[in-house]
Amino acid sequence: MDAAQLEKDVSEIAGDWKNKEGNLIMILHRIQSKYGYVPREVSLEISKHLDIPLARIYEVITFYNYFKLEPPGKCTISVCMGTACYLKGAPTLLNELERVLGITEGQTTKDGMFRVEVVRCLGCCGLAPVLTVDGKIYQGVKKNEIGEIISKYAAEENGGNGGHKEKP
Amino acid sequence: MVKGVINGIPVEVKAGTTILEAAKQVQINIPTLCKHPDLISSAACGLCVVKIKKLNRMLRACTTPLEEGMDVQTHDPEIVETRRTVLELILSNHPNDCLTCGRNNNCELQKLVADFGIREESFEKFVKEIPADDSTGTIVLEPQKCIKCGRCVEVCQDIQNVWALSFLERGVHTRISPAGDIKLAESPCVQCGQCSAHCPTGAIFEKDDTAKVWRAIQDPEKYCVVQIAPAVRVAIGEAFGFPLGTNLTRKLYALLRRLGFEAVFDTNFGADVTIMEEASEFVERFVHKKGTLPLITTCCPSWVDFMEKFHPDMIDHFSSCKSPHEIVGALAKTYFAKEKKIDPSKMVMVSIMPCTSKKYEITRTGEMFASGFQDVDIAITTRELARMIKQAGLDFSHLPEENPDHLLGDYTGAGVIFGATGGVMEAAIRTAYFLITEQKLPKVEFENVRGLKGVKETSVSVDGQEVRIAVAHGLANVEFVLDKIREAKRKKEPVPYHFVEVMACPGGCVGGGGQPYGVTDELRTARARGIYGDDEGSALRCSHENPYVQKLYNEFLGKPLGKKSHHLLHTAYKSRPIYKR
Numbered sequence: 001m002d003a004a005q006l007e008k009d010v011s012e013i014a015g016d017w018k019n020k021e022g023n024l025i026m027i028l029h030r031i032q033s034k035y036g037y038v039p040r041e042v043s044l045e046i047s048k049h050l051d052i053p054l055a056r057i058y059e060v061i062t063f064y065n066y067f068k069l070e071p072p073g074k075c076t077i078s079v080c081m082g083t084a085c086y087l088k089g090a091p092t093l094l095n096e097l098e099r100v101l102g103i104t105e106g107q108t109t110k111d112g113m114f115r116v117e118v119v120r121c122l123g124c125c126g127l128a129p130v131l132t133v134d135g136k137i138y139q140g141v142k143k144n145e146i147g148e149i150i151s152k153y154a155a156e157e158n159g160g161n162g163g164h165k166e167k168p
Numbered sequence: 169m170v171k172g173v174i175n176g177i178p179v180e181v182k183a184g185t186t187i188l189e190a191a192k193q194v195q196i197n198i199p200t201l202c203k204h205p206d207l208i209s210s211a212a213c214g215l216c217v218v219k220i221k222k223l224n225r226m227l228r229a230c231t232t233p234l235e236e237g238m239d240v241q242t243h244d245p246e247i248v249e250t251r252r253t254v255l256e257l258i259l260s261n262h263p264n265d266c267l268t269c270g271r272n273n274n275c276e277l278q279k280l281v282a283d284f285g286i287r288e289e290s291f292e293k294f295v296k297e298i299p300a301d302d303s304t305g306t307i308v309l310e311p312q313k314c315i316k317c318g319r320c321v322e323v324c325q326d327i328q329n330v331w332a333l334s335f336l337e338r339g340v341h342t343r344i345s346p347a348g349d350i351k352l353a354e355s356p357c358v359q360c361g362q363c364s365a366h367c368p369t370g371a372i373f374e375k376d377d378t379a380k381v382w383r384a385i386q387d388p389e390k391y392c393v394v395q396i397a398p399a400v401r402v403a404i405g406e407a408f409g410f411p412l413g414t415n416l417t418r419k420l421y422a423l424l425r426r427l428g429f430e431a432v433f434d435t436n437f438g439a440d441v442t443i444m445e446e447a448s449e450f451v452e453r454f455v456h457k458k459g460t461l462p463l464i465t466t467c468c469p470s471w472v473d474f475m476e477k478f479h480p481d482m483i484d485h486f487s488s489c490k491s492p493h494e495i496v497g498a499l500a501k502t503y504f505a506k507e508k509k510i511d512p513s514k515m516v517m518v519s520i521m522p523c524t525s526k527k528y529e530i531t532r533t534g535e536m537f538a539s540g541f542q543d544v545d546i547a548i549t550t551r552e553l554a555r556m557i558k559q560a561g562l563d564f565s566h567l568p569e570e571n572p573d574h575l576l577g578d579y580t581g582a583g584v585i586f587g588a589t590g591g592v593m594e595a596a597i598r599t600a601y602f603l604i605t606e607q608k609l610p611k612v613e614f615e616n617v618r619g620l621k622g623v624k625e626t627s628v629s630v631d632g633q634e635v636r637i638a639v640a641h642g643l644a645n646v647e648f649v650l651d652k653i654r655e656a657k658r659k660k661e662p663v664p665y666h667f668v669e670v671m672a673c674p675g676g677c678v679g680g681g682g683q684p685y686g687v688t689d690e691l692r693t694a695r696a697r698g699i700y701g702d703d704e705g706s707a708l709r710c711s712h713e714n715p716y717v718q719k720l721y722n723e724f725l726g727k728p729l730g731k732k733s734h735h736l737l738h739t740a741y742k743s744r745p746i747y748k749r
């Protein structure tokens with residue numbers, strides 16, 4: 001990220017909120033709207049700019065699920081880990097996703113294509129195990145269907161092989 | 169004053185006193201877990217709940233002040249049951265690793281669980297996998313064992329103003345970590361170990377280097393020597409049932425010989441040498457106007473690290489003198505080795521320190537290899553020594569008293585007071601006074617620099633000139649002193665101080681991060697009393713009077729600040745930028 005641009009962004013956004021109550025949360029909110037997540041460089045800049053310890057900023061960022069520390073990824077895959085899904089094999093699905101994409105939960109693939117998240121119960125336990133891709137629900141998913149789902153989205157998004165890990 | 173009743177016993181306390189404290193006055197101990205006497209309570213655990221009769225409610229005794237007319241019940245079957253539930257809930261998120269845990273037999277949680285006779289786990293278990301972090305080589309974090317009491321975070325942020333540790337996330341996912349899941353070694357951590365000294369469980373502890381020491385002792389090729397820091401002798405007894413503050417110096421010498429060390433030195437001797445150099449440095453700057461004032465002491469590696477990270481503009485003020493144990497290390501492998509005809513390459517120097525940060529200091533810069541070898545090979549803490557004594561099966565209480573090995577063992581009262589806040593300053597003034605006036609001090613005690621006040625400012629008159637002094641301990645307190653210096657510089661006013669002492673740990677080294685657990689101000693005071701008692705009982709109380717120090721300069725070093733001294737006994741500092749706190 002361009003350091004000068006970053007400094008400018010932060011000072012603009014922070015400037016608006018500098019003397020207001022709850023400013024840190026609002027600044028982080030604006031940052032996330034702009035970048036899609038809160039990059040570490042930005043947190044460091046906010047810390048300098050507002051004289052808030054970095055540790056405090058991360059306490060706030062990680063306290064709210066809303067804030068993201070990783071770039072969002074074009075497709076977000078959410079795996080339900082509610083009790084029903086868990087029992088019906090959600091951990092296996094998650095493992096498979098992590099294996100295929102070469103990332104772990106909470107991360108985004110290098111090309112910014114896929115992000116994998118774990119969510120608490122999605123409220124459709126009858127369909128377990130469930131995962132969603134950009135909000136679209138896939139029910140009763142089996143391990144061997146994961147590759148197929150990913151390829152489909154990768155192809156749709158850019159006609160390439162998307163977030164697939166290059167085979168050595 | 170307010171009056172109330174606790175368990176039917178009338179009690180009168182100062183307004184604002186918590187129920188927890190008030191209960192102590194009538195001989196009732198309410199169990200606590202998150203509350204530490206040094207710290208404001210986070211009220212996180214709920215173990216200390218008591219009943220307030222009229223309110224018909226349970227409140228937390230550690231944060232609730234006793235109010236006029238309050239009728240408090242601290243123990244009844246229902247309250248005990250509540251406390252058991254609190255403990256069982258904590259256990260449901262805790263790995264049961266007691267047998268292989270750094271705090272086994274010494275853990276506040278373990279003790280409470282034993283006291284409450286918890287025999288089964290009644291809640292579903294969820295222990296989050298979080299890897300340990302031993303990246304610093306001094307402090308090990310095992311966040312899995314964290315009970316989220318908040319003590320370490322508060323110590324690190326408020327008492328030390330380092331902000332290396334924080335809580336990330338919330339609920340069952342809450343964990344201690346440096347900002348944004350980086351390694352502790354990449355954080356601003358200055359390795360003071362105060363977090364480990366305040367943690368009630370095995371979630372933060374010193375890196376154990378005792379195996380290295382055993383190996384060195386057993387190696388027939390090696391010549392193993394050892395030194396003990398001032399603060400160790402008045403604290404080690406706590407692990408063996410001695411009264412608080414008992415000075416065990418001469419028993420420790422005997423003990424270390426029996427552990428297998430070939431020569432036993434004393435860091436206090438090194439402290440006397442430090443004073444020769446540092447007092448000379450002060451005279452250079454104060455009398456001869458060569459160098460920046462105030463002169464700031466540098467015996468504490470956490471303070472040095474803190475300054476290098478956050479206040480590099482102060483480097484000019486720093487004394488270039490090494491800390492006492494590094495001096496003993498460098499002299500052992502040169503002076504002592506030469507006199508005793510020992511091959512320094514075979515020598516292993518072990519430092520026994522109240523401090524976790526000394527583990528870092530021994531390889532801090534190239535100057536820590538001044539003898540041509542690593543001057544100090546291994547640094548272990550008081551807590552580690554206590555374990556070694558137990559492993560060796562030595563009956564500490566009944567050991568005879570012995571003397572240290574000469575050349576690097578004999579010390580004056582000035583050397584031993586290094587272990588308490590204000591001690592380095594007091595020792596330095598004793599010798600600086602002599603160097604400037606060539607006269608004996610009428611009174612060697614400087615009461616104004618002693619005690620636990622966070623910043624102590626005073627002045628002494630030397631040869632008709634006022635020497636302005638500040639002594640700070642606990643790193644957050646340093647900022648006040650530094651700001652004052654900067655402010656004066658900015659306004660081009662006379663410096664507010666000529667001489668400043670800083671120790672990272674509250675109370676100085678007696679309160680060091682590697683000392684036996686359970687530190688409180690009462691304990692710091694008791695340990696300091698042991699140290700000042702040693703000083704009072706010494707025939708010689710000024711470093712320059714130490715005959716072995718005189719011998720060292722006459723026969724080996726030449727003059728303080730001379731060429732050889734400079735090579736062996738001094739060091740340098742550099743800016744180590746890190747993200748802003």
Ligand code: SF4
Pocket residue numbers: 262263264265266267269270271272273275276277278313369370371
């Ligand atoms: S922290 Fe305490 S209770 Fe937990 S495993 Fe270690 S000794 Fe046992």
Ligand code: SF4
Pocket residue numbers: 307323324328330331332333356357358359360361362363364
């Ligand atoms: S060792 Fe000191 S600086 Fe490092 S985390 Fe612990 S309290 Fe903070």
Ligand code: SF4
Pocket residue numbers: 313314315316317318319320321344363366367368369371372
């Ligand atoms: S690491 Fe220790 S001191 Fe820190 S919050 Fe956890 S249990 Fe408390």
Ligand code: FES
Pocket residue numbers: 199200201202203209210211212213214215216217228229230231
């Ligand atoms: S000791 Fe009072 S709430 Fe933890």
